[in-house]
Amino acid sequence: MTDKHSRRATASEDNLMRIFTVPEAADSTLGRIEQQLSVDLAGFLQGSIAALEQPLAEIEQHFDAVEIPRQPRFVSDYVDDIMAHLVAQSVHTAAPSFIGHMTSALPYFLLPLSKLMVGLNQNLVKIETSKAFTPMERQVLGMMHHLTFGQSHDFYSRHLHSASHSLGAFCSGGTVANITALWIARNQLLKADGAFRGVTREGLNKALKHYGWDDLAILVSERGHYSLGKAADLLGIGRDNIISVAVDEHNKVDVGAMREAAEALKARNIRVMAIVGVAGTTETGNVDPLSELATLAAELNCHFHVDAAWGGATLLSEKYRHLLKGIELADSVTIDAHKQMYVPMGAGMVLFKDPTLASAIEHHAEYILRQGSKDLGSQTLEGSRPGMAMLVHACLQIIGREGYEILINGSLEKARAFARMIEAEADFELISEPELCLLTYRHVPEFAREALNKALAKGDSAKLDAINGELDSLTRAIQKSQREQGRSFVSRTRIAPKIYGADKRTVFRVVLANPLTTEQILKEVLTEQRAIAQSETDILSALKAVCG
C-alpha cells in the first residue's frame, strides 16, 4: 500500500503481502518514511514547550468518524495526518519544563530498542512464544529482587530460573502490581484448609464462613494510591474496608493510629489481611515508617506490602536508599520502571520476598502453562503481554548503578534546591518538603501571606478558611492557565496542610525526574506563575476582600 504512482491506495493481495514484507533497503518508500518519522520525532522531543494548547473539542473533531474506512490509505498519507492531528497535539512529557507528573524523558537509545522489541512481537505468557525473553525477564526480576531484598547468591541460584518459583511478576503497571500483591495476600490468608478448598476455588463468602471472620480489611495511609481502592473493590473486599489511617505532619502514616485501627477491627471480628506501606506517596512523595509497619504486620500476622511504584527507584542510589529502610522486610513490593527508572510506559513489577508466594494464584491450562513449565503466565494476572522487560534490562545495563546514582541523586537534590528557591520567595509557600523528588507548594501574594499569618496567630479559623478558599481558586486558575500557555506544566492536587487544619487545600505538585530540567527552568516556572496570578484580577479582588 506504499505504491506512490496513484494517490488511491488499493487493497489487493499483492499489496497486502508487501506490507508484511520487510523493506529491503533504506531507500525504499517505507525506509524514507521511517527516516522522516525519526527526524520529526526528534524535532518534537527537542521542542521546549510542554504542550501546544488547542481546545479538546477541536481535537476531538479529527477523531469523530466511527466507521472503519473502507479504502486502505498510503502509509505516507496516514503519517502526515497523525503528525498534524495526533503528535502535534500530544503532551511533551519529555520537555524539561513538564514537571507535573511522573512521566519523564527517556534515554534515546530506548527508541531503536523499542522498535526491535515490538518487531520481535514476543508473547511472554509462555516459553513457546518468547523463549530467551523468559530468562531475560526473570533476570530483570531477579536484579530488582536483589536490589530490594538482597538475598544470598545461593538463594538466587536456586530460584532465579526455577519453574516452581517466582521472584516477582512483570506487568503493565503499578495498579496491576498492587492488585496482584493483594490478590496473593487474600488467597494466602484464605487458603485451603481441611475440607475447605480455599478462596480461589470456593469464593470469598465460603472462605469467610470457614475461617469465621465477618470481613477482611487492608490498612494503609490516607495518602495511599487510588489503585488500592480499586484492588479492594475487584477482590470483593470492598472500598470501605481499605482503612485509611491518618498521617503525621510529614505525610507519613501514624503507626500508633494504625495499631488502634487494627484493634478496633479485631473487636468487630474483621481480619486485617494486609498492611500497605507507601514508599513515595503520589501526592507528596513521602515514605512511611516501613520498619515499624513491618513490626505491626508481624504482630497482626498479616501480609506486608510496600507500594514503591514511584519511590522504589531510589533503591538504585547508595546515597539515598536509606530513605526506604525497612522495605526489605516487606512480603511484596511494587516498583514501576516507567516512573523514575526512565523506561517507557508499561513496565510495572511486583516482587515477592518469598519465591513460593505466587503459588497462591497459580493456574494452568491444557495448551499452555502446563504444570512444571517455565511459562511465566501461570503466576501472573495478565495473560498475553509484550517483552517490555527488555527495555528495563537495557537501562540497567547501559545506565548501570553508577549512572542511576547520578540520575536519582540529581533528582532528589534538584527537588531540595527548588524547595529552598520557593522558600526564598516572599510570595510562594512550600507546602510539603521533598523527601524524594516530589514537592507541593502554592503561590500566596504577600498581602495574603500577612493576613494568613495574622489569622493563624489569632487562631481565627473562619478567616483562615475564607482566605484559603480564595487561594484554592487562585492555584487552580494559575495551573490551568500555565498548562494552556504550554511553556511549562505543573500538576495540582488537594491535600490538608496541618497548619491550616483538616480541610483539603489545592496546591501545585511538582515531580523533578527529568535530568534535563535546570534550576533556571524552575525559576522561570515561578516567574510565570507569579505573572499569571497578577492577571487573575477577579480572584485577586476576592482574595483582597477576604483578607481585608
Added chain:
Amino acid sequence: MTDKHSRRATASEDNLMRIFTVPEAADSTLGRIEQQLSVDLAGFLQGSIAALEQPLAEIEQHFDAVEIPRQPRFVSDYVDDIMAHLVAQSVHTAAPSFIGHMTSALPYFLLPLSKLMVGLNQNLVKIETSKAFTPMERQVLGMMHHLTFGQSHDFYSRHLHSASHSLGAFCSGGTVANITALWIARNQLLKADGAFRGVTREGLNKALKHYGWDDLAILVSERGHYSLGKAADLLGIGRDNIISVAVDEHNKVDVGAMREAAEALKARNIRVMAIVGVAGTTETGNVDPLSELATLAAELNCHFHVDAAWGGATLLSEKYRHLLKGIELADSVTIDAHKQMYVPMGAGMVLFKDPTLASAIEHHAEYILRQGSKDLGSQTLEGSRPGMAMLVHACLQIIGREGYEILINGSLEKARAFARMIEAEADFELISEPELCLLTYRHVPEFAREALNKALAKGDSAKLDAINGELDSLTRAIQKSQREQGRSFVSRTRIAPKIYGADKRTVFRVVLANPLTTEQILKEVLTEQRAIAQSETDILSALKAVCG
C-alpha cells in the same frame, strides 16, 4: 555513553545528559547503531525458521547475574550482546511456518510507528499526559463498537467523546478485558440499594447477605478461556462457581445443558451473574450459538459477555462476519487487536453496548480522574498505560476494511484448504473442522487408523483407549521434535474428540493467521511430521503392540 574512544563507559553527568538528548544526525553513533539494528531486525524477520533450538538451560546461563552492573555499558556493546543471546534465541513469531499460536506477522509500517508511540511516551490514564491520544483512543473504541454493535450515528455523536460515557476500555490484553467485563457485571448486579452501599463499597460478603443469595456463578462452555477462572478467583466468586457446560460435537456450548445448569443453581440459591459466550475458542476456534445465549441471559436477567478476544476480528470480514451472529446482543465484548488484527502484543479491548455500563467501576482521585474529567483512567482496571491504541488506529486506516476483508478471508479459507489437505492424507486425522482459522488434527499411522476403526466398529473402548494413549505419546513427541528442529512450529493441546468418548486426547493445534503462510508450507509441515513419526521407533513399537 556512546563515546567509542575508550571501551570503558563512564558515568558522568555529561554522558548521562547526552543519552537523554536526541541525536541530531543519522551519522551519529546512535544513528548508526539504529540503522544496524533495523538491518539486523529485518534479517531476523525474514529468516525462514520458526526458532533456533538451544537448550533453555544454556540460554539461562546468559541471564544469571542478579547484581545490577555497576559500570555503564556502551549501547553498541549491549546491542551486540542481546543480538547474540536474546534476539537470536527468541521465537520467530512472524515466520510463515510458525503456525502454532495466535501471535503472527506484523505489517512492517507498524515498526516506525511503534518507535514514535514509545518516544512520545504518553500516559493514557489522564488527559494531562496524553491530550490528543485520549480522543484517538476513544475513536478506536468507537470504531470497534460500531463494528460490533452498529448503533446509530446519533448514538455515537452523543457518546463517543462524552466524559460521562464509555464505549469500551483499552487494556493490555484479553485477560484484563474479560476481568473488567465480569467485574462490571458483578458490581452492576450487586449495586447500591437503599442503605446498602453496593459491593464496590461494602464487599462481596455483605452484598450477598443484602441480596439474599448464597453465591454467584458464571456460566460458560467447557472450552472457555482460562482467564475466566482467573477472573472468578480475583473477583472473590471462586473458580468452582465458573460452571463449565458441555459442548456439542462442533465444540459449541450446549445451550439446553446451560439452561439446566442455571435451574440447578437457582434451586441452590446461587445467582447466575453472567453468561459468557465464546467467539473463537482458544483450543478449537469455534463460536458458541450467541443468539441463543443472549436469549438465555435475558431469561435469567444476567449479564451477557462475549469473549471474542481471538475471533472478534472476523467481524471485519463482510463475507464471514455472519459466523459471529448474535454478538451484537452482548452487554460486553472482548476483542484483542494483537491477535487477528495484526497489531503488536499489548492491545486488548472490552466494548460496552450500553455506554453507562462502566460507571459500575468508576473511581476518582484528587490529582487526576476528577469528576467530569475526560481522563480515561477513571473507568479502567489498569492505571498508567501506553498509547497502544495508536497502532490499532494505524492498522484500521492503512489496511482499511477492504484490506482486512482480504486478510481475514484468506486466513479462514487457508484453514479450510489445510483441513481438506489433512483429510486427503491416509495417515492424518482431522480432529476439529475449522470454523474460523484454527483447527486441530493428529498423525495416525495407517495401521493404527485401521485398528482404531475396527475398535470403533466393535465398540471396544478399552482398545480405543490403549491406542489413543500411544497416539498421545506420538503426538507429543512429534510436536516437541518439530519445535526443536525449528523449521516450523505447531502447538498441541488436549481435547476430547466425541467419537472416542469423554477422555481428553493430545492433538496438534494450528492457527492460520500469517498472510505469508502458503499451502506449500502447510504441505511441508505434514511431511516433516510424518518423517519425525517414522523416527520415533520406540513409540511406534508400543503403538503396534496395542494395535495388534
